[in-house]
Amino acid sequence: GQPVCECYDCYGGTDCSELSPGCAADADSGDPIFLEPFWMQNAAASAVVIPGWHRMSYRYADDTLMSTELETYIRKLHSIVGNAITEGRYMVFGVGSSQLLSAAVYALSSENSSSPSNVVASIPFYPMYKSQTVLFNSENFQFEGDTNSWQSNNQTNNTDVIEFVTSPNNPDGELKKSVLGGKTIYDHAYFWPHFTPIPGPSDHDLMIFTLSKLTGHAGTRFGWAIIKDKDVYEKFLNYIFTAYLGISKDTQLRVLKLLKVAIEQDGKPLFQFAYNKMRDRWDRLTSVLSKSTRFSTQNRHHLHCNFFNKTRLPSPAYVWVKCEREEDDDCGAVLEAGNIISRSGRVFSAKDRYTRLSLIKSQDDFELLLKRLTELVSLEKNSI
Numbered sequence: 001g002q003p004v005c006e007c008y009d010c011y012g013g014t015d016c017s018e019l020s021p022g023c024a025a026d027a028d029s030g031d032p033i034f035l036e037p038f039w040m041q042n043a044a045a046s047a048v049v050i051p052g053w054h055r056m057s058y059r060y061a062d063d064t065l066m067s068t069e070l071e072t073y074i075r076k077l078h079s080i081v082g083n084a085i086t087e088g089r090y091m092v093f094g095v096g097s098s099q100l101l102s103a104a105v106y107a108l109s110s111e112n113s114s115s116p117s118n119v120v121a122s123i124p125f126y127p128m129y130k131s132q133t134v135l136f137n138s139e140n141f142q143f144e145g146d147t148n149s150w151q152s153n154n155q156t157n158n159t160d161v162i163e164f165v166t167s168p169n170n171p172d173g174e175l176k177k178s179v180l181g182g183k184t185i186y187d188h189a190y191f192w193p194h195f196t197p198i199p200g201p202s203d204h205d206l207m208i209f210t211l212s213k214l215t216g217h218a219g220t221r222f223g224w225a226i227i228k229d230k231d232v233y234e235k236f237l238n239y240i241f242t243a244y245l246g247i248s249k250d251t252q253l254r255v256l257k258l259l260k261v262a263i264e265q266d267g268k269p270l271f272q273f274a275y276n277k278m279r280d281r282w283d284r285l286t287s288v289l290s291k292s293t294r295f296s297t298q299n300r301h302h303l304h305c306n307f308f309n310k311t312r313l314p315s316p317a318y319v320w321v322k323c324e325r326e327e328d329d330d331c332g333a334v335l336e337a338g339n340i341i342s343r344s345g346r347v348f349s350a351k352d353r354y355t356r357l358s359l360i361k362s363q364d365d366f367e368l369l370l371k372r373l374t375e376l377v378s379l380e381k382n383s384i
């Protein structure tokens with residue numbers, strides 16, 4: 001019969017429960033929809049209503065652009081999770097962490113030097129570091145690529161380098177440290193118990209966090225920087241003020257409401273939900289891939305997690321797949337032929353023998369991904 005309503009992509013039949021045979025699993029984007037069920041369970045407590053006359057001013061009553069109440073909650077959250085030192089540090093909010101990444105490059109670059117500061121990151125790295133630095137096309141900074149090749153070409157002078165350290169890393173989930181030891185920007189987008197054991201609080205000069213991968217509200221566009229140095233902090237504020245006149249107060253109100261729920265019962269409900277979900281996805285994925293000799297993934301090592309007070313494996317947001325067969329030098333294309341859409345190694349300045357699968361999308365997306373992977377692995381002649 002006729003469908004009673006319009007079905008989502010990939011589904012058909014009268015009650016939308018039949019999967020269309022050729023439909024591709026899309027594991028490309030890092031949209032963090034895996035947390036949607038948690039917020040459905042907490043729908044009333046996390047809801048926000050704003051009357052039309054409310055919060056119209058640019059500023060808060062204390063003349064700031066950033067809510068001090070929200071700042072207090074963020075500090076409380078870090079102290080509960082134990083993932084960052086915030087005492088005696090400055091904090092700046094941004095439109096997602098994306099805005100703060102470019103603010104950080106601006107704030108750390110040398111204004112008066114005759115040559116621009118060199119921005120580097122370690123391959124494989126999140127592509128935004130390069131694309132933003134290129135877009136802003138400043139006299140004060142330029143993108144110089146990989147830290148390792150920088151290190152071998154410039155052994156003597158590391159002074160005017162700004163190094164992005166993504167920990168855990170996107171795409172491979174590794175807990176990274178600075179290679180060059182100079183000016184560094186720690187991008188801690190994924191440094192939450194969902195994705196990694198928390199071995200201890202991060203204590204770096206400049207750390208950047210985002211709501212997107214913490215609560216899953218990527219569309220709210222909110223991130224924060226934790227900054228040790230007063231001059232660097234003032235340059236951040238100058239950037240946000242001069243370029244944008246601050247960030248949305250509506251956003252700040254919504255974030256406050258979400259974080260109040262996040263820190264209930266010392267964060268246990270949110271982080272337990274998020275970790276269980278990620279661990280379950282990794283367990284099921286590794287069980288499928290354990291039958292494969294064609295595909296391998298990053299190694300994961302047990303670490304003590306201070307938050308859960310136990311030793312556990314990381315459960316990264318992404319699977320960094322390697323195609324092992326000599327002829328499979330375009331791993332993204334191999335997966336695509338098996339109806340799986342991934343993000344190729346080249347996007348992260350790595351080889352196309354690697355490709356990234358997102359594990360943080362909706363449950364339907366994950367189930368379809370697992371189904372397509374199972375089909376692909378079962379095609380292997382020598383599958384175990």
Ligand code: PMP
Pocket residue numbers: 030095096097098099126166170187189209210211212218221222223
């Ligand atoms: N850093 C890393 C490593 C990311 O993966 C992302 C988003 N995928 C961001 C920063 C930016 O996220 P947002 O602007 O939503 O905070």
